[in-house]
Amino acid sequence: MNRQFYSRPATIVAPELLGQRLIYEGPAGPVGGIIVETEAYMGPGDEASQAHRGPTPRTQIMFGQAGHAYIYFTYGLHYCLNVVTSPAGQASAVLIRAIEPTIGVEVMRHNRPVESDQQLTNGPAKLTQAMGLSVVQSGLDLLNSPLKLLPGRSNQVIATSPRIGIRLARDRLWRYYIRDNPYVSRTSTKITH
DNA sequence: GACCAGATTGTCT
């Protein structure tokens, strides 16, 4: 996994991130798990992307170098984690929507007390809360920081669907997830394979 | 499971 891996369009990188391990070496020890759900955002040409109207102070990290983390604050109380892709300036990024918790599960249970581990990281704001990520970690280089990606499983069965929680460009099937994995954020009512 | 309301604040028009 090198810079070249990330320097490709989000629609290519997003499905390839499925099955890989996301790890954050946090203050309470390493936390993370297997990525099971992602979404691609393609920059200014994508109406659903925050980069749609060009760079702003908030979105400038998306316009920077591939392989960096872009974490934003939304709905007044939630954080979402993205990986910047494509060559700098294109503002293409992949939203990490869900992971299967495998590393530091005790720490994540403490960060996010819920009844079942299935609810621990099965959503974009849930996994940032469980892993202890916020805008403080935004901008970190996944190739050289406490936030990193490592090889995990391969040969996963990948399904696609429309992206979730957006108003525009709902016709694009740019959500990718591992089929039948219990940690995917929701059982979509409208699955397209 | 489906549908709905409310939380809560940064960001941009």
Next chain:
DNA sequence: GACAATCTGGTCA
């Protein structure tokens, strides 16, 4: 001033 790449907790079935 409108809205947001969401979540929780309620109702009804």
